[in-house]
Amino acid sequence: MTVRAPRRSRVVAPWVRTRLRSAPGAAAALAVLVAVTAFLAAALPLAVDRYGDAGLRRALEVAGPGRTTVQLYTTQADFTLPQREREAELRQDAVRDPYARILASAGRSLPLDPDQSAHGVRTTRRLQVRDPWLARPDGLPPQFHLVAQNGLADHSRLRAGRLPKAPHDTTAATTAVEAAVSTETARELDIEVGSVLHVPGVERAPLAVRVTGIVEPRAPREAYWSTTPVLRSPSLANVPGDPQRSVFWVAALLLPPDAAPAMLGTAGSPERYWMLAPEVSTLHGHDLPRLTSAVASLEAGPLLQRARAAASPAVESDTALDEVFAEYTGLRSAIGPLVAVAAFGTATVAAVVLLMAGGLAADRRRTELALLRARGASLRGLAGRLLAETAVVAVPAAALGLAAARLTVPGPRLPYAVAAAGATALLACVALPSRAVTAHRAAGVHAARDDLASARPSRRRTVAELTLLTLAVGAIVALRTRGTSNGQQASGDHLVSLAPVLVGMVAALVLVRLYPLPLRGLARPAGRLRGVVGPLSLARAGRTSASAVLPLLALLTALTTAAFGGSVLTGVADARDRAAVLAVGADARVEGLRALPSGLAEQVRSAPGVQDVTAVSVASYAHPSDGRLTVPVAGVDPAGYAALARHTDIGAFDPGELKASGAEALPALASPEVADRYGTRPFPVRLDDGGYITVRIVGVRERTPALVGQEFLVVDRSGLPGGSARPTALLVTGDHPDAGALREAAGGTARVQLRSEQFARYVDSPLQSGAERVYTAAVAAGTGYAVLALLLTLLRAAPERAALLARLRTMGLTRAQGRRLLVLESLPQALLAAVGGTVTAWAAIRLLAPGIDLTTVAVSASTSPAGRAVLRTDPVSLLVPALAVVALTVGIAAAQAWWTGRRGSVRELRAGDAR
Template sequence: MTVRTARRPRAVAPWVRTRLRAAPGAAVALAVLVAVTAFLAAALPLAVDRYGDAGLRRAMEVAGPGRTTVQLYTSHANVIVPQETREAELRRDAARGPYDRILAQAGRALPLDTDQSSYGVRTTRRLEVPDPWLSRPDGVSPQFHLVAQNGLAGHSRLRAGRLPKAPDDVTAATTAVEAAVSSDTARKLNIEVGSVLHVPGVERAPLTVRVTGVVEPRAPREAYWSTTPVLRGPHLTTRPDDPSRNRFWVGALLLPPDAGPALLGTGGVPERYWMLAPEASALHGHDLPELKSAVASLEAGPLLRRAGTAASSTLLAETSLDDVFGEYAGLRAAIGPVVAVAAFGTGTVAAVVLLMAGSLAAGRRRAELTLLRARGASLRGLTGRLLAETAVVTVPAAALGLAAARLTVPGARLPYAVAAAGAVALLACAALPLRAVAAHRAVRVHAARDDIASARPSRRRTVAELTLLALAVGAVVTLRTRGAGDGGAASGDELVSLAPVLVGVIAALVLVRLHPLPLRGLARPAARLRGVVGPLSLARAGRTPESAVLPLLALLTALTTAAFGGSVLTGVADARDRAATVAVGADARVEGLRALPSELAGKVRRAPGVREVTAVSVAYYSYPSDGRLTVPVAGVDPVGYAALTRHTGIGTFDAAELEASAAPGSGALPALASPTVADRYGTRPFPVRLDTGGSITVRIVAVRERTPVLAGQEFLLVDRSGLPGDSARPTALLVTGDRPDAGALREAAGGAARVQLRTERLAGFVDSPLQSGAERVYIAAVAAGAGYAVLALLLTLLRAAPERAALLARLRTMGLTRAQGRRLLVLESLPQALLAAAGGILTAWAAVRLLSPGIDLTTIAVSASSSPAGRAALRTDPVSLVVPALAVVALTVGISAAQAWWSGRRGSVRELRAGDAR
């Protein structure tokens, strides 16, 4: 008979709960660190998506419906079509029938605004209407487009009369139709309800158009009215072949949709059309490749063929939407790598801080883990328990950070944010177990001394460091070659964004290796000093642990990112200011098409904020020598204009060179020219015929790249007193002063001139959410990187705090005063602080110099590929280099002094016991 004995239950201590209860403060601190880091990591891709979408929508808004709407139309050029067929094609049903199918096919690839999309029939040529009662500014008859577009009732409000109607039997022989006009057209062309216009016919009597209603557009800036702006209001224009430049009105008559066949009786060459207006609010920057592909397909691809099957085999497409997308893509391509520099830099610093937090926890529990290993704990079991312990804290904290980021930045893609928060959680979970495995791989009781001044790194570590150093140097050399050759940053290569990190890795490895050399060299001379603080602090500085490479890397990367960001922001601000100054030519500019009134200069001079007014006469279409090429000629007062060039820093010159009296008896006016004009005409005198009718002879005596009054690449500058007759009358006033009052200047100018202000032009350069959003993200990233750098510094000092406190307690028992203790800790921390500061300045300078050939700030500064002031290059900003480095030194000294003061308030017995226990 077998007797079973009851097994005693094994007492299993709940490891995770026990460890969290044993150190709740450390667990809470780790949770806060992970939550904040996960929030920042998840918020970055969300913010980038959000400002990218806003930038694309602003690009669409600035471009306007005239460029963004896709226009499909039938073309019958060089095709003979029977009259009955043409009449049938221009009826309402022929345009309405294919509309739904075209809209459905295109809408699957390109989001469309069905409310603002439209279809109809229109004339492709303007038709001159000779009725004498119509408005004629210079005696020329106005011209009209005849448009029969759907949806007029839903997109307008009736101001007078009624909407036009058309019978069902309209043909090319119809002699009378009804139409409506916009209120702006009615006001400017003297049209009212009941007016009758006679549109010339082709081999028949004129088409009589009776105006039955005046309408007001409900949304005049939307695609329905603004794809063809003449629908909402007329504009003045001139004929290219008219030497008198007589102006005339061009307007539109809005016919009912069923009146299309009547247009065949005119010379307007009518056609069917379909306007596809994109839905800007549904466009996303990350979908740009698909959007560009859809537009290309609509212009000349499968979508156009399908639309042609539904509408007509002669269907053509026209749009500038692909150009708008291309301009946006160029701006985003220029901004993206610059923002990525901050993202990679801050991400590296944050990762280092998480690793340092794990290392600090492993160091704090070193005795515990050593004892567990000595009692038989396996590496796998120890790693699993530490991983579970940290996962309980970090995973919920990372989830909380992700949720906070989602609430803070809604409406963007979530997968990248989840991946970023997950990476933070994974790194935070792995930091402690990996550090513990590395430290306790072998079972030992006592640890060896870990001083950089005495320890000799292992061969394995040396090989690893040399390998990493070689990879970093190779990447930097590759980046330098790419940056100098093909634009580097503009290509969006991640290698560009990693440049500060790569340079920081190189600097950290080199500086940590070189740091012991001066300490060893100073140790012996310092030992002969009379005082105890100096030699002791130097000896203490030499006992910095070898793991100092991590905090040094964090500080160097943070300093480099901050300096790079400061250089970028300073360069962008300088480029914008310079571009605004070059574009306006002064602090303000008052300019007219013709000569300005003689009393205007005095009125402008009396405006608030105005200090000086420089009068300039400009003849934009002057013909030098052979008369085949035009060159703008500006007549200036040499003394006043020279002072203006010195104020603006644009094309400075000596006033004596330009004065008419500088060449007595030669008959030629001294002239300042652009390089292009100087190369073309040389230094010999040559005649110039001004567009005002006079003629002068000039001789080029000076060459400048730019001049304030003329922003082009070709110009001539002469003394205004040497110009004949009316040519000397000023056409522009260049104003300098301390923020001239815009309202006062415009009131003084009245309707005689146009006023431009440098401050307004400067503000106009920052109108893209892509620019402003990228700047905000960069500033936030740099600020976060600075915060993590401070945290890395605190963790470094916190790791040594117990041992320092015990040291001060021992030294106080031997007679060390509190003041000497403060000096000891401050002097001990200075070598590391100075090392980080000097290394940070050097690393930041190297990173900026490395990236400068490949980064063009022009697009970021002015939202265009070119600037009036030329290319905006990246340059080092001394303030951004020095100030963060000095802040590191000051913070280190302050923390050390605070620690010494706090240690002095506590009893020596407690610190000695704590130190002995450690």
């Protein structure tokens, strides 16, 4: 009989599956936390790239093709060359072949738009055409550019006639060519199909240009037409040095490319040119260094040398694209550190919450893990099992969050989002194993009692805290020194962004060390009290471990970030509002080039939302004293204008000092520049209409509502002569004046400006609005994580509190006393976090204020009518989050006491004993 050896038994329930099935709620909660955190972490770089790209494209659109297109050109200045060679250089093949090579070489480093790029030949001098039937605004004949640009048929619609043609053998001696004009040119200069324009020649008869077609641009604002706007729209130009400021038309005649050699017979000095229009839709903000380098290479570098090799050694380059990139870089450099403050703060709070979640799981399973260690489990094996158990939940959740971020916020740089989501998953995976290994280094079943009020921190913890404290203080000192010496931080310096986190770290370490001191001081006097709630709550408040640094750091960082963010957003709004008030001078402004109709003031006063109207007479070009310099003069009603100045807080003054008293000289308010120039002596002023007044400066103000600028005079309107006293502007005050009603009242005779419209106009870049949205979202997310950290802290102590209340109720403690006990127990820590967060936020704002300029963020310009906008503390942003922490803590404690009171004491005792 054969005896078979027993088969080796297989493990039916592996560790990971068993643990997940035993606590599905905890696994689901961890998955949700990791998924949300990974989503936010991955969405941040995608959102930053998205609004950065949109801001760059908006900057290029606002600048226009005239500034963003790179123009390469070569003049035909060498008249020693034979005529045949000069004609050959202007023929279509000589322009088209270099264009293909230039486009190919530049496109590798600077994405170009072949559809909007162009090449051709144009005259560099305007040619006066004296045909009498052409429009002459001031009796002056118009002047024309001759342009032979490729692709006219592809970029226009034919409205009349046909497109021009030219034979291939056109030369400088050709006497007649065909041309087209744009619809605007035809309308303004009275040109029709069949019209013949005679362009003066050089040592020959005029060149007859017959208009065979009128074309309408398909995309008039694109680079093909707008790099040289005269192609589509004629413009009026002034005669240089003419005191009458006479004007004449300047337009373009669109010749076919084969007709370019005929330009040599005129005095237009023709040149070949190649317009390289960037592909705006493919440009990205993060590629700005490479794009800037490519533009510099086209201006004076290898790419320009390639263009010269392809076309001619005389090729030159002209563009303002590098200036547009520099303006965008300045705006992004000012906004970036502010957004990074919220990003670093939120990331710190989120990391702390993930660590706290791991610590909560380790505390929940402390008995289980201690038993495993007592039975011989190694730290490596225990950490590996816990890592695998967490990774099964965290990695898929992080992938889900990454996918959601990718779908919600499309962006070009996916690796950054993947790295952020991966970092989230890694932190979530290592939180539980690291906490478990730290807590169970030595095998044992019973843990020592945690009592912060009586415990003495270990030397290892003291050394670690001192090291972190030294590093944080050193970084803060370096930041403060650099900020006060330079006035602003270097671009990309993350020390500014880390400052709130560093301040929060210092505050957390200091507060945790100082927290036991008042508890120890109050423990003995509280023991003599007759009631049980006070001494017991004070004793319970000290029953916390050294891990209280993490929740306190989360709360302090969140409060600091929220207060900092609120102060930034409030400061930006205040700066915009102040700039809008200074630009308009009131809540609304109705202004005309000449005197306003007599009844307009009453019509404006009756418009909805209008409270008061102040009439002002403005002479923009008054000449004081010798008449060599001009100074704007505003004639006002002293009482009404003084009320307006107080309302707007712009140059407030006493109306009595401006009132005309019948003296020879009118009292005047002046800007500092004007006051320094003319002093306090009386001096004459010649007004715009030729009238004279004599003024004497009696007050100096930096600004005044009626006039914007560094120089002005303000006098009593009743002292102005005749027509000079008629109002030219109405300054309106009121709550939300109706723009439609004001414009209807003005009736087209005056321009209407509103303070609210000017306020909205300052946010003209997606870089600003996108950064504000990201900042607000980051602050909101940080606040949510802070609330979650607070909940995790209270949840960790919830079982012990429930068991304590159950035991105390068996000893006669009432439900009301139980509620007071939990509230008083939670109150010291909540007050610590609230007060510490408020002080920390105030310190961080004071620390960063000298190095942060909100002007660029507020008005998208380095200069503002309101001057430099600095960061200031916002009391609401400081106090509201701190009070919310106290209210939330007290509310949770009261809710827990109420819920525990509804449950049976025996059940709570069993639950507490089991734990």
